[in-house]
Amino acid sequence: MTRILHRQIDANLRTASGGKGVELFDQDGRGYIDASGGAAVSCLGHGHPDVVAALHAQADKLAYAHTSFFTSEVAEALAERLVADAPAGLDYIYFVSGGSEAVEAALKMARQYFVETGQPQRAKIIARRQSYHGNTLGALATGGNEWRRAQFKPLLAETHHIDPCYAYRYQEPGESETEYGTRSAQALEDKILELGPETVMAFVAEPVVGATAGAVPAVAGYFRRIREICDRYGVLLILDEVMCGMGRTGTLHACEQDGVAPDLMTVAKGLGGGYQPIGATFLAGRIYEAFANGSGLFQHGHTYICHPMACAAALAVQEVVARDRLLDNVKAMGAHLSRRLGERFGNHPHVGDVRGRGLFMGVELVEDRGTKAPFDPARKLNARIKREAMNRGLAVYPAGGTIDGSRGDHILLAPPFIIDAATVDTVVERLGEAVDAAIAQVA
Numbered sequence: 001m002t003r004i005l006h007r008q009i010d011a012n013l014r015t016a017s018g019g020k021g022v023e024l025f026d027q028d029g030r031g032y033i034d035a036s037g038g039a040a041v042s043c044l045g046h047g048h049p050d051v052v053a054a055l056h057a058q059a060d061k062l063a064y065a066h067t068s069f070f071t072s073e074v075a076e077a078l079a080e081r082l083v084a085d086a087p088a089g090l091d092y093i094y095f096v097s098g099g100s101e102a103v104e105a106a107l108k109m110a111r112q113y114f115v116e117t118g119q120p121q122r123a124k125i126i127a128r129r130q131s132y133h134g135n136t137l138g139a140l141a142t143g144g145n146e147w148r149r150a151q152f153k154p155l156l157a158e159t160h161h162i163d164p165c166y167a168y169r170y171q172e173p174g175e176s177e178t179e180y181g182t183r184s185a186q187a188l189e190d191k192i193l194e195l196g197p198e199t200v201m202a203f204v205a206e207p208v209v210g211a212t213a214g215a216v217p218a219v220a221g222y223f224r225r226i227r228e229i230c231d232r233y234g235v236l237l238i239l240d241e242v243m244c245g246m247g248r249t250g251t252l253h254a255c256e257q258d259g260v261a262p263d264l265m266t267v268a269k270g271l272g273g274g275y276q277p278i279g280a281t282f283l284a285g286r287i288y289e290a291f292a293n294g295s296g297l298f299q300h301g302h303t304y305i306c307h308p309m310a311c312a313a314a315l316a317v318q319e320v321v322a323r324d325r326l327l328d329n330v331k332a333m334g335a336h337l338s339r340r341l342g343e344r345f346g347n348h349p350h351v352g353d354v355r356g357r358g359l360f361m362g363v364e365l366v367e368d369r370g371t372k373a374p375f376d377p378a379r380k381l382n383a384r385i386k387r388e389a390m391n392r393g394l395a396v397y398p399a400g401g402t403i404d405g406s407r408g409d410h411i412l413l414a415p416p417f418i419i420d421a422a423t424v425d426t427v428v429e430r431l432g433e434a435v436d437a438a439i440a441q442v443a
């Protein structure tokens with residue numbers, strides 16, 4: 001019995017009573033491999049002693065000071081560290097409490113930038129279908145997950161959506177990757193021209209689509225072309241790395257692998273690894289300067305921005321990731337996971353695609369491999385897989401929303417960066433059994 005309104009109303013929800021390394025334990029002491037790190041959050045796993053010690057020390061020193069009066073040593077140290085390793089030009093940062101807040105801040109920074117620089121007519125946002133940018137109203141308006149948006153549509157600001165770069169779904173037979181990347185990016189230029197370039201404020205995209213499509217990276221060249229188009233029309237490029245960033249794909253920022261630097265970039269989940277709620281928006285120097293030389297104020301704010309406990313958690317997590325060279329393990333274990341998933345599901349009659357980067361992998365389920373038709377959403381395949389996996393001691397993130405409004409089924413894998421090869425093997429073995437058991441119920 002729970003008095004809490006959880007996201008999913010489920011009378012049998014288990015209680016997480018503890019966690020150590022890659023495992024979570026329920027109230028009966030049963031272990032679950034945390035193979036999606038919650039929702040790509042727990043990059044260091046659970047109970048990391050260095051992070052726990054840093055949190056104790058920060059609590060002893062200073063838990064909270066409002067940013068109207070003070071900055072803090074720990075927030076400044078975290079900012080220095082993150083900006084030093086940021087994509088080129090992202091010289092400033094704004095700390096918030098999660099991903100949606102980071103996206104809201106990015107949207108408002110983009111808008112205020114154009115107001116401050118004498119282009120107040122720029123207010124339109126272009127984003128992509130099958131994307132997720134958060135659940136607050138601005139972020140939800142930006143995202144293209146129809147299932148999440150549907151009932152709230154009357155409350156959402158107008159946003160313009162183009163197709164994502166999603167090769168499995170949209171690359172034409174006979175079309176090369178380069179041709180597809182160029183065609184896919186062209187949709188942005190077409191949309192900008194349709195709306196009127198002088199009215200467009202920003203293009204928002206996840207470098208690797210997470211919650212809505214299950215770890216879908218763009219094809220090579222796509223984001224370089226997107227960057228060129230944004231530059232040509234003076235549109236700001238906002239990359240949402242809330243899920244795919246902070247090392248998850250094997251480089252600190254996913255966009256490094258696409259060879260582009262955005263004007264604004266959001267991060268969250270892996271930033272604090274779940275030890276505290278924290279997110280951040282990186283901004284280009286010219287946006288900061290527009291505020292500094294203009295009104296002298298970013299007209300935004302929350303009570304808990306730059307929270308010292310949250311910054312201490314993030315600083316400790318990032319120090320461990322660097323000190324223990326964990327991105328090398330993300331690359332090595334990512335390659336191992338990809339190989340194992342390919343062996344297990346490569347010829348599976350109901351797995352259409354296995355894709356991803358680093359320790360951020362997606363498995364897309366289809367009723368028919370030939371037509372790529374998803375299972376009827378009413379059969380709730382991804383919820384069944386989640387339940388079957390939990391019964392086998394495996395926590396994986398089921399996702400939905402493959403094609404336009406429909407709810408296709410995916411599984412997202414995003415295990416802690418500390419995972420080893422034997423545990424990866426166990427994850428794939430349990431996942432294979434869970435998928436087969438769930439499909440047997442619906443096929």
Ligand code: PMP
Nearest residue numbers: 098099100132133134210242243
């Ligand atoms: N952007 C992306 C890409 C995300 O994956 C998420 C969370 N799944 C968010 C934004 C929203 O983050 P939060 O849930 O922390 O508000």
